[in-house]
Amino acid sequence: MDSIPKTLENIIVDLTKLPGIGRRTAERLAIFLLESNSEYLKNFSININDLNEKMSECEKCHCFIDIDENSTINECVICSDESRNSKIVCVLKKASDVIIFERTGYNGYYHILGNLISPIDGINEEDLNIDSLLLRLSNSHIKEVLIATDASIEGDSTALYISNILKESDVKVTRLARGLPIGGTIEHVDQTTLSSSIDDRIEIK
Ligand SMILES: [Zn+2]
Known part of the structure; x- marks a missing residue:
């Protein structure tokens, strides 16, 4: 103007x-x-x-960190925290998702993929931080990989790809359940979510 x-x-x-x-x-x-x-x-x-x-990314989980010129180890606060549950790593698309997960009380570690597989946008497996995830798994006590990608085609493709790679490994691979929102009524839930709720139903007795 x-x-x-x-x-x-x-x-x-x-x-x-x-x-x-x-x-x-x-x-x-x-x-x-x-x-x-x-x-x-x-x-x-x-x-x-x-x-x-002055910001960089954690060399272990790819989360953002302050650059520390006096340190040779560029790890984030979470990766350096030995009091966390070292048996589980939660796989997320982006570093900002960590803030959301931290609010839930989740106490394991994280791994940031940086992207989700989306051939239509030219994003393939090699564009994701998967090699570093495999390296972490081979050098740690991690027993479970919780894939917390979006409930979308890209999120599903990425989860499927990672679970296929880990098929032969001893590590358990899980995904976030999809279902009814807390406080939501069944009549307002879309059909896909309701179908997922039925597939992911849990035993209560
Ligand atoms: Zn980290």
Whole structure:
């Protein structure tokens, strides 16, 4: 828009690229930043720049970590925590999924695939962090791999691929159950979810 100064417009365009932010919200946020004091703006820009320069990924699970120049081991807090359940590893698509799982009280380790298999988008097995998962399994006491990928075609293909690779190994491979949402009523559940609930039914007596 010509009526908006270019510097402000650049920020608005950047903000609209954030998830859930439309043009209107981006304009409001840009004006907020413009009217903020210079110290806040300076810190904010440094913090954003640090995301690019001071963060890396855990060499074990591929989760994001702060770069520690004094350490030769680049492991995340979770991988370094020996009090966790070392017998189970939960396989996730992206590092941000870890935050969601941590809220559930899950106490095992994680492995981030970085992607899901999707030939239509040109994403194949070699684009996923599967080799490092196999390496971890061969060098650890892990007894169970819990595949927690999305309930989608890509999630299913990825889960199937990993379970096939591990077919001959002693490691147990599990997947998240699919079923009724907590507090949901049967009449509002779609047919696919209900069918999965029947397939994944559990014994209560
Ligand atoms: Zn890690």
